[in-house]
Amino acid sequence: MTTINTKVLPGFMELKPNEQIAFNKMLDEIRNVYELFGFRPVETPILERAEVVLAKSGGDTEKQIYTFSKGDTNMAMRFDLTVPLARYVAEYENTLVFPFKRYAIGRVYRGERPQAGRFREFYQCDIDVLDKDSLDLSYDAEIPAVIASLFRRLGFENFTIRINNRKVLNGIFEEYSLKDKSQDILRIIDKIEKLPKDVIVEELEDLGLDDKQIEDIQNIAELNKLDQEELVKKLRNIQKNSSILKEGIDELEIVVKKIKDLGVGEKNFAIDLTVARGLDYYTGTVYETRLNDYPEIGSVCSGGRYDDLASYYTKNKYPGVGISIGLTRLFDQLYSRGLINTDIQTPTKVVILSMVDDDKYAYSLAEYLRENNIETEVFSKEDSIKKQLKYADRLNIPFVIFIGEEEVENNNYSVKDMKKGEQVKIKMEEIIKYIS
Amino acid sequence: MTTINTKVLPGFMELKPNEQIAFNKMLDEIRNVYELFGFRPVETPILERAEVVLAKSGGDTEKQIYTFSKGDTNMAMRFDLTVPLARYVAEYENTLVFPFKRYAIGRVYRGERPQAGRFREFYQCDIDVLDKDSLDLSYDAEIPAVIASLFRRLGFENFTIRINNRKVLNGIFEEYSLKDKSQDILRIIDKIEKLPKDVIVEELEDLGLDDKQIEDIQNIAELNKLDQEELVKKLRNIQKNSSILKEGIDELEIVVKKIKDLGVGEKNFAIDLTVARGLDYYTGTVYETRLNDYPEIGSVCSGGRYDDLASYYTKNKYPGVGISIGLTRLFDQLYSRGLINTDIQTPTKVVILSMVDDDKYAYSLAEYLRENNIETEVFSKEDSIKKQLKYADRLNIPFVIFIGEEEVENNNYSVKDMKKGEQVKIKMEEIIKYIS
Numbered sequence: 001m002t003t004i005n006t007k008v009l010p011g012f013m014e015l016k017p018n019e020q021i022a023f024n025k026m027l028d029e030i031r032n033v034y035e036l037f038g039f040r041p042v043e044t045p046i047l048e049r050a051e052v053v054l055a056k057s058g059g060d061t062e063k064q065i066y067t068f069s070k071g072d073t074n075m076a077m078r079f080d081l082t083v084p085l086a087r088y089v090a091e092y093e094n095t096l097v098f099p100f101k102r103y104a105i106g107r108v109y110r111g112e113r114p115q116a117g118r119f120r121e122f123y124q125c126d127i128d129v130l131d132k133d134s135l136d137l138s139y140d141a142e143i144p145a146v147i148a149s150l151f152r153r154l155g156f157e158n159f160t161i162r163i164n165n166r167k168v169l170n171g172i173f174e175e176y177s178l179k180d181k182s183q184d185i186l187r188i189i190d191k192i193e194k195l196p197k198d199v200i201v202e203e204l205e206d207l208g209l210d211d212k213q214i215e216d217i218q219n220i221a222e223l224n225k226l227d228q229e230e231l232v233k234k235l236r237n238i239q240k241n242s243s244i245l246k247e248g249i250d251e252l253e254i255v256v257k258k259i260k261d262l263g264v265g266e267k268n269f270a271i272d273l274t275v276a277r278g279l280d281y282y283t284g285t286v287y288e289t290r291l292n293d294y295p296e297i298g299s300v301c302s303g304g305r306y307d308d309l310a311s312y313y314t315k316n317k318y319p320g321v322g323i324s325i326g327l328t329r330l331f332d333q334l335y336s337r338g339l340i341n342t343d344i345q346t347p348t349k350v351v352i353l354s355m356v357d358d359d360k361y362a363y364s365l366a367e368y369l370r371e372n373n374i375e376t377e378v379f380s381k382e383d384s385i386k387k388q389l390k391y392a393d394r395l396n397i398p399f400v401i402f403i404g405e406e407e408v409e410n411n412n413y414s415v416k417d418m419k420k421g422e423q424v425k426i427k428m429e430e431i432i433k434y435i436s
Numbered sequence: 437m438t439t440i441n442t443k444v445l446p447g448f449m450e451l452k453p454n455e456q457i458a459f460n461k462m463l464d465e466i467r468n469v470y471e472l473f474g475f476r477p478v479e480t481p482i483l484e485r486a487e488v489v490l491a492k493s494g495g496d497t498e499k500q501i502y503t504f505s506k507g508d509t510n511m512a513m514r515f516d517l518t519v520p521l522a523r524y525v526a527e528y529e530n531t532l533v534f535p536f537k538r539y540a541i542g543r544v545y546r547g548e549r550p551q552a553g554r555f556r557e558f559y560q561c562d563i564d565v566l567d568k569d570s571l572d573l574s575y576d577a578e579i580p581a582v583i584a585s586l587f588r589r590l591g592f593e594n595f596t597i598r599i600n601n602r603k604v605l606n607g608i609f610e611e612y613s614l615k616d617k618s619q620d621i622l623r624i625i626d627k628i629e630k631l632p633k634d635v636i637v638e639e640l641e642d643l644g645l646d647d648k649q650i651e652d653i654q655n656i657a658e659l660n661k662l663d664q665e666e667l668v669k670k671l672r673n674i675q676k677n678s679s680i681l682k683e684g685i686d687e688l689e690i691v692v693k694k695i696k697d698l699g700v701g702e703k704n705f706a707i708d709l710t711v712a713r714g715l716d717y718y719t720g721t722v723y724e725t726r727l728n729d730y731p732e733i734g735s736v737c738s739g740g741r742y743d744d745l746a747s748y749y750t751k752n753k754y755p756g757v758g759i760s761i762g763l764t765r766l767f768d769q770l771y772s773r774g775l776i777n778t779d780i781q782t783p784t785k786v787v788i789l790s791m792v793d794d795d796k797y798a799y800s801l802a803e804y805l806r807e808n809n810i811e812t813e814v815f816s817k818e819d820s821i822k823k824q825l826k827y828a829d830r831l832n833i834p835f836v837i838f839i840g841e842e843e844v845e846n847n848n849y850s851v852k853d854m855k856k857g858e859q860v861k862i863k864m865e866e867i868i869k870y871i872s
Contacts, residue, residue: 004485004487004488004491004523004748004749005485005488006488006523006524006526006527006749006750007527008480008527009481009509009511013481014479014480014481014524015478016528016531017476017478017532017538020476020477020478020479021476023479024477035811036783036806036809036810036811036812037806037811037812037813038811038812040456040457040781040782040783041453041456041457041783042451042456043450043451043456043459044444044450045444045450045557046482046557047445047448047502047545047556047557048444048445049445051441052440052441055440066483066504066506066511067504068502068503068504070502070547073445075445075502087440088442088450090442091442091443091444092452095452096453097781097830099827101782101813107482109483111507120483121481121482121483136816138795138816142814149806258795261794261795261796262799263799263800312440313442345533346474346476346537347474347475348474359574359694359697360697363581363697363699364699367699370472370473373472374472375471375472375474376472376473376474377473377474377537378578380572391535394533
């Protein structure tokens with residue numbers, strides 16, 4: 001017989017139906033919140049011209065991209081939703097309405113070495129706002145408001161959106177005469193919380209920083225402990241010559257004020273000067289989000305502002321700000337901690353067991369229930385009652401309705417609440433109320 | 437500057453946000469109906485082991501499959517959702533609850549020569565019911581009930597689900613001693629409505645059929661004109677020795693009766709003995725669905741029953757029945773005929789224009805509206821009023837709420853209905869009602 005391997009490829013997630021239901025619930029909630037804030041849906045193909053996908057990427061990312069040729073065409077599977085957004089905006093720039101608030105939810109592909117918590121195929125759920133030439137700072141503040149609303153709806157209270165501004169970091173480097181090493185230092189700052197102090201010091205020494213400079217860099221992390229007003233005051237003290245630092249502080253202050261105005265509780269956001277974000281296209285505000293009860297998961301939602309998103313595809317300038325949730329990884333991490341409820345095995349709320357000759361009684365009841373948006377299945381009497389009840393039981397279906405000769409005669413239905421074990425005889429019109 | 441081509445690849449569909457909203461509405465409705473009938477969601481990866489995808493395919497299909505290697509792994513992009521379902525059932529057969537009613541909605545890939553109405557990336561929306569060893573015929577009848585319910589919810593009344601049974605066709609061939617040519621004849625019968633009579637006759641002659649046999653085959657199409665009872669009676673007259681024909685007629689009769697019991701109106705379904713469906717794995721009931729006002733679109737929803745779906749991946753036998761909607765093509769066909777309403781440009785129902793210093797009034801109103809599931813955007817006074825109103829107008833946003841000094845003072849809001857041109861001053865609590 002067959003020796004075909006039916007397991008999914010390593011690094012690919014595949015769920016059982018009950019897990020899929022839980023996953024879809026999160027996906028729906030994310031979409032719902034994105035739409036509540038007025039983001040418009042965009043879906044781009046999974047396959048793009050290779051030149052589009054490879055325009056910006058390089059190094060590690062490029063090695064991970066799935067590329068292949070068919071006929072004369074070099075194609076690549078998208079590795080994120082931002083590159084396709086940039087192409088999309090360039091292609092339709094004359095018809096899109098700006099500011100362009102778009103959301104995109106879809107799978108992306110990275111041929112990474114598979115390891116726990118890393119996926120080769122995974123969902124990204126992105127929002128971005130783009131405008132032509134310049135983009136109002138209020139959108140930098142709206143992004144955390146969306147995130148806060150979203151995580152609350154997903155059932156989390158104890159999360160922190162950490163906010164920083166690249167101009168602040170770059171400006172500090174300028175003040176400290178470290179500008180030429182800023183990319184390398186940013187990379188080290190990104191790890192400042194994850195690695196022991198001596199490793200950080202060593203890495204900074206390797207860059208050729210002297211003791212004073214190393215102390216200055218480490219002091220950046222210390223500033224986080226201050227409250228927000230104090231922190232901004234300290235930053236203004238550091239600022240002497242760097243205009244980029246001044247700009248960064250001004251922006252950060254405005255954004256933080258607006259985030260408060262937007263009603264994001266202070267326990268759900270914080271300035272964090274160590275948030276740098278690896279991607280070098282961020283130029284202003286940057287975000288990371290942690291679930292404080294599960295710090296080891298790392299950031300579950302990150303992003304930032306870029307001054308010129310579509311520069312590889314159009315001459316026009318489109319600044320943007322946005323974030324991305326890697327839902328496949330987030331789901332996997334929450335699931336492995338027992339934080340995902342997978343009790344619901346099927347959408348079905350009601351199973352009708354017809355034990356009379358004429359199935360029409362059952363079918364017309366089913367139609368009535370479905371018209372009232374109640375998910376309903378019908379079992380005809382050809383199957384054994386035992387098999388039918390086992391099905392309802394194994395799938396945790398909350399209600400079973402029996403139709404026997406007596407029910408048909410009296411024009412009513414026996415409705416059994418499977419959780420309570422309670423059974424009632426009621427008229428059709430009463431069923432909806434009883435079930436809801 | 438750049439010379440990167442920002443157009444999507446030929447054969448790939450990419451929509452503007454308003455088109456995407458219309459597309460998603462159809463997608464949501466399909467999912468909703470599938471769930472109302474108790475189908476459970478399954479999502480499989482887009483990339484599979486090449487051996488999985490290539491196990492069954494051959495000929496034209498195989499040439500269309502996107503395959504490539506990464507490291508030691510030969511991978512292929514799925515070309516349908518049925519092959520992954522077969523693999524899925526084989527992989528999880530010990531934990532799945534049967535009958536397994538599953539729906540899958542996702543994109544599939546076929547590297548066909550691009551032409552009008554053909555896509556290389558397209559959505560399939562599938563339902564299938566599988567059971568172990570044997571599957572009740574009532575599911576063959578439920579499938580058309582789902583389709584009928586779905587197309588009605590999509591706004592169509594004038595459609596016909598055409599039903600046939602492969603055993604009937606194969607049985608007739610047996611009676612007519614044409615069994616050895618059945619595959620070829622099936623292929624010709626599939627085209628009997630599309631091609632002129634003389635072409636059909638010629639093709640049957642090429643197969644070596646004599647005049648009597650050719651007449652017999654053509655008479656099969658003639659039977660369609662009879663009403664259902666007459667038709668079944670005629671089939672029983674043809675049946676003399678073929679047990680497979682007897683089985684087919686019995687099945688067809690049962691399924692048709694149940695479809696009626698299920699409440700599918702007689703104008704929405706018909707027996708059609710010319711429906712054969714190309715795929716050779718169908719073994720019983722087969723379906724096609726036409727929109728009668730647009731016959732040139734062809735079948736918009738097809739499928740059938742297969743005796744043994746997962747035979748390439750497991751020794752156990754899983755008969756199944758299901759159908760698939762090619763939504764990308766359907767949307768494209770409807771759109772090109774002006775049948776898709778794309779007036780909705782954004783999910784946003786309300787734009788709040790804040791013209792006071794403190795944006796908090798606007799933000800807290802927005803939060804209140806979103807909590808009541810009303811999609812809301814806020815414009816702060818930093819943008820010009822003109823730009824803001826232009827945005828609301830271009831995106832067809834139905835309501836604009838103004839907050840000025842007077843409104844703050846009197847604790848009310850000026851709500852403008854953009855369609856009616858009417859403006860009222862009301863309290864926060866009255867807004868939900870006014871808008872709904």
